[in-house]
Amino acid sequence: MAYIKMLIKKHLLPIALFLSVVLQNFGKDKSSTSYDWTTDHMQFGVRWQPFAGRPQNNLYDSNRPVLSKHSSYAQFWINWAAAEPRENNTNYQVAMSAYLKAIDQAVNLCASRGIKAEFVMWHCPAWASESGKAGPWRPKAGKYAEFVTRLARHFKGRVGAYQPYHEVNMQSMINDADIDFVMSEIFLQGAQAIRAVYAEKPAKSVIISTSGTSPCEPCGVLKGLKGGGAVAVDDYYNRLIANKPLMAVVDALNLNVADHANGYGKMDGKIIPNVWAQYDLARSKLDKAGYYSKKIMSSESWIVWDNSRNNHDVNKDGKKDERDAFDKSVTIIGKMLERGLNTINLPWSDNSSPWSMGLTKRHDYNGRIKKLNPSIVIPARGGGPDIVTAKVALGGSDKSLYFHRKIRKEENDFSVKNFIDPSDPNHLHYYVWRWYSQIAGGSDEAIRHAIAGEVGNDINISGLGFTGKEKYKIASYTRTKSKFTVLVYSGGADGSSSMKVTIPSTIQDGKVYNNASSLKDFRGEGFVDGDTYQARFVTKNISRNNGKDLA
Structure with a gap:
């Protein structure tokens, strides 16, 4: 079995490291994303x-x-x-x-x-x-x-x-x-x-x-x-x-x-x-x-x-x-x-639920909420529809939106004071979700690749750069783009050490995924001897103040 080995020599990031590795063989791209x-x-x-x-x-x-x-x-x-x-x-x-x-x-x-x-x-x-x-x-x-x-x-x-x-x-x-x-x-x-x-x-x-x-x-x-x-x-x-x-x-x-x-x-x-x-x-x-x-x-x-x-x-x-x-x-x-x-x-977004759990903030998509109550609407950074800074229970159609009732005390209303970055259209944890989405997000066909700790089908990481109480490693293979993606989170990275990331170069026989019981057999797909591919490494931290990349 062949392996792909990648040495990440330097990452100038304190406290934590978000690493994404993309390996792509452009000669095997598929035109269709239907699957x-x-x-x-x-x-x-x-x-x-x-x-x-x-x-x-x-x-x-x-x-x-x-x-x-x-x-x-x-x-x-x-x-x-x-x-x-x-x-x-x-x-x-x-x-x-x-x-x-x-x-x-x-x-x-x-x-x-x-x-x-x-x-x-x-x-x-x-x-x-x-x-x-x-x-x-x-x-x-x-x-x-x-x-x-x-x-x-x-x-x-x-x-x-x-x-x-x-x-x-x-x-x-x-x-x-x-x-x-x-x-x-x-x-x-x-x-x-x-x-x-x-x-x-x-x-x-x-x-x-x-x-x-x-x-x-x-x-x-x-x-x-x-x-x-x-x-x-x-x-x-x-x-x-x-x-x-x-x-x-x-x-x-x-x-x-x-x-x-x-x-x-x-x-x-x-x-x-x-x-x-x-x-x-x-x-x-x-x-x-x-x-x-x-x-x-x-x-x-x-x-x-x-x-x-x-x-x-x-x-x-x-x-x-x-x-x-x-x-x-x-x-x-x-x-x-x-x-x-x-x-x-x-x-996907804030709504009237008693649990405030949207990845993004509610947007005043047609300006109607601002007309109803301008005090709970603020401009969004970068333009676009305004941001709604409170829970609202809306009724009516696009043209006739109205507040059909007040938010009750037990529904835990919030205000602009609860926003870390008020003008950001998204909540802070959206940026963590977005980073993880690289593993399969979008319309391309992505399948599970190696699994951490699985014998013969592992994501092997060595080196002092992979450190801290929290460490995660995840891999996928995007069939549409003939692309391996590896996400590595190193909670204790301090910018002074390197790490080596190694994955199988083809889809292996797995314990739970990609085996004889699979509806479709993907085993053997990936990069074979003689294939050429391009590698892209992105190391960064994500700001806990505004979600911006710290590179």
Whole structure:
């Protein structure tokens, strides 16, 4: 096996080093970026919730760099109660709801830009629930499979992945149901229904997973699960993995990637002390059961940036602010990608959620908010639409936007005082997310390459330049550009030492990725003896004051 060795001799950066290495064979470029999404592919992007009745707003958001330039996929939440509020809304050709029209527009915008789409379903309309209530209620037998059949048939070819439910470990997410109902009616029958549609001619590939789990330790758990909190999550994974018919139709399990409780996704502190421990927990259970081909995918993900109770002073400077979000992003994204999580997403922008977690600030895209309340709008650096400095609950269309209610105290409003750099259109942790996005962001086809610590398939780094309490190394191969990308974070770099980075020159047989169970065989792709390539090394730090590159 051949290796590519790179010596990075000098990096004039104090405190921390963000290193990106790009090796490209320009003679093997492909003209098309169209590809079938498999679980060996890496996807890096956002959770995007488009606005009903505001196509101009959605178009504006789709053109922001966070989506159009740096994302390879967008995750959409599909609230069944909003998508089909009345039974006649099941006829998408005649009576598609405004909510689903917004999703439809956003998916089309993604498809036109080569961005993949994933759906996460949740809740139930009153007409389809056993209780007769809309929201987190158990659906009538067979109704959920009918719903996802309609959804899959309408979005086939434009949506490449589905998660049948959301935070299903909590009873409050699907009242009157238990784990057996969820596994049978939602996961198994739902997955079978989606696969049946995608198998119809012309057949299309599709990835189906299960549901992420809420990191809430004291919340009431789904009936049928043992214990509570992390104990119930542990049992949830056990129940799924023991269900052979279910495991035969899903490609992956899921977890939330979040900064909950301690800034790093803590539940009980023992079984799940942080989110990467939850990844290790699920991965070890799959491996023990022999399910090396089954992956783990990201569900709801968030990192809070304001001074609310949901944020955490992880850097111990006595404040809860955007610098904490910056540091949490370095750690959480680094640990998850390095371990092997192939999908990462964070909320695209500020909205009216009680949790302030947008990568970017809300923009006054058409000037309407400034007319309604000029005191909460400030100019953006570099021009463009103004920045909205408070949470707003908007109603109406593009032309008739209005504040349909006030932000309540428990919704944790923020102000311009919470912004580290007020005129910046983005939040500080966006710049960490953007740096990591180099591993797979954009419309090109990127697959997982070597994994840190995997024998025969490692990213080997030697030298005193790779140092500090936090160190991460991640690699991908972009098939469209015949390009290897290696990202290295060295938290203790002081500008005085070098490092050597070594990766396999071709895609190797991996334990979890790129092996005999892969839907498509990428092994052997890369650089062979005699190939010429260009190497580009970028070393920098990122300012914790304004996100600017420090080179």
